[in-house]
Amino acid sequence: MKLNKKGEMFNLTKEYMLWMVRIIVFFIVFGVIVIIIYIPINYEFKIDGLRHSLLRQHLIYDKNCLSYEDERAYPGIIDSKKFNQDNLEKCFSSEDYGTQITLKTNSINTIKLNQKWNKFEFCFDKDSFYCTNQSYYVLVYDKNKLEPGILNIMMMNSK
Amino acid sequence: MDKKGVDTRTVLWTFYILLVLIISYVLYTFIEDSASGKALKEKYFINDLGLNFDFLPSLNHDLEIKYNIEDDYKIQFSDGKITLIGKNLDYNYVQDENFDVPYREIEAKNGSKLIINKKDNTILINTKENEIK
Numbered sequence: 447m448k449l450n451k452k453g454e455m456f457n458l459t460k461e462y463m464l465w466m467v468r469i470i471v472f473f474i475v476f477g478v479i480v481i482i483i484y485i486p487i488n489y490e491f492k493i494d495g496l497r498h499s500l501l502r503q504h505l506i507y508d509k510n511c512l513s514y515e516d517e518r519a520y521p522g523i524i525d526s527k528k529f530n531q532d533n534l535e536k537c538f539s540s541e542d543y544g545t546q547i548t549l550k551t552n553s554i555n556t557i558k559l560n561q562k563w564n565k566f567e568f569c570f571d572k573d574s575f576y577c578t579n580q581s582y583y584v585l586v587y588d589k590n591k592l593e594p595g596i597l598n599i600m601m602m603n604s605k
Numbered sequence: 606m607d608k609k610g611v612d613t614r615t616v617l618w619t620f621y622i623l624l625v626l627i628i629s630y631v632l633y634t635f636i637e638d639s640a641s642g643k644a645l646k647e648k649y650f651i652n653d654l655g656l657n658f659d660f661l662p663s664l665n666h667d668l669e670i671k672y673n674i675e676d677d678y679k680i681q682f683s684d685g686k687i688t689l690i691g692k693n694l695d696y697n698y699v700q701d702e703n704f705d706v707p708y709r710e711i712e713a714k715n716g717s718k719l720i721i722n723k724k725d726n727t728i729l730i731n732t733k734e735n736e737i738k
Contacts (some may be wrong), residue, residue, distance in 0.1 A: 476628060491652050500660045501699055506662040510703040510726070519665040537662070539685070540699040580640060 494499040494576040494590075494603065502580060502599050504538065505547065511537040514587040524549065524597060526588035530556055544568070544602045551586050569602055577602040645678070650678070651689050655696030658687065661723050662701035672719040674732075680711045680719075682730060704728060 505511050509519040512528050528534075529549055534557055538545065544563025548556045558564045568578035579600045586595040638644040650672075657670060679690035688695040690710070700717075705727045713719045713732045722729040 467661065472624070479628075479632065480635075483632065491648060492651055497656065497659060500656060500663070504659060504663045504699065504701070507665065508701060509665055510662065510701055513665070515665075521665070535703045538699055539702050540697070541685075542697055543699065 460558070488497055494605070495578070497603075498576075498578040498601050501538075501543065501545075501601065502578075505545075505599060506532075506582065506584070506597065508537055520587075521577050521587045523592070524595065526551075529555060529557065531559075534559055542603050546600040548598040549586065549595055550602075551593055552599070563602065567598055573604060575602045576605050607659050615627075620728075621660065646675070647678075647689060647692050647694055648654045648690065651692075651696050654680075655687050655698050656697040658728075659705075661721075661728060662704060664723060665711065668723045669727070670721040673717055674713040674715060676709075677715050678713045680713060681709075682709050682711070706730075 448518075457488045506524075507513055507519070507521045509515045510533060512524045513519045513521055514523040514525040514528075526549075534547065538559055542566065543560060545559040546556060546568055547559070548554060565604065569575060569579075577600070579598070581596055581598045584595050584597045607675070654672070679712060681688040681690055686695055686697050687701045703726050707728070709721070709730070711730060711732060714734060717732050717734040720729075720733055721729045721730070
């Protein structure tokens with residue numbers, strides 16, 4: 447079959463169009479197969495609750511964070527000298543967690559960790575963020591004296 | 606059909622067969638990993654390891670943790686992050702910057718042990734091969 451120049455051009459364009467359709471159909475079919483297989487066998491570990499619990503312990507029991515220490519560390523006793531922004535940012539360094547720590551004794555002191563999260567109101571969107579809010583009865587070591595206090599830790603991370 | 610048509614069809618069929626082989630291989634590997642629990646084990650392992658790194662600073666005594674490794678893993682310890690190389694799995698742990706954690710890549714082979722040692726403010730990570738369980 448002989449084709450003129452215009453006919454050849456038409457055939458060539460038609461061929462390219464067909465290839466485009468084939469490629470698009472191929473990717474759609476491949477994507478659908480992967481999704482059909484992936485959804486039922488995609489296991490997720492939901493460990494946010496466990497992590498928050500461990501991280502609160504990290505804050506309270508770590509001698510570099512809040513735990514009072516002389517020759518040994520005393521879990522459950524908070525050293526008032528360690529309750530400052532610099533120390534807590536150093537011992538609890540994370541981009542993924544927004545943390546607000548409040549220590550109530552005779553006065554109330556609050557420290558917010560991670561500037562990235564501080565611009566949000568705490569836990570403003572429970573669908574997008576996982577949040578916990580936990581209070582602990584603690585002893586606070588301040589000026590060679592122990593006094594009772596309440597340590598509140600609010601923590602959030604994106605789901 | 607002319608000669609050109611026959612050639613095009615041969616090339617097309619070769620291409621289709623190649624595509625089918627590639628897709629089948631990728632899907633088989635993916636399903637095999639999931640069905641055998643290998644993918645789950647890898648996710649569990651990286652999460653467990655990461656949770657330990659979240660937890661280690663809160664321990665005020667020395668500690669040694671041993672993992673029995675049941676597959677070949679390449680693990681990258683970097684700044685606040687543990688990565689299972691080649692598996693697209695990672696875990697961002699919360700760092701205590703007072704701790705000295707070695708940032709390095711570790712190759713843990715099947716049957717070996719991954720040993721994490723916490724001594725005061727230092728964490729050591731090593732592997733021990735062919736240790737009897």
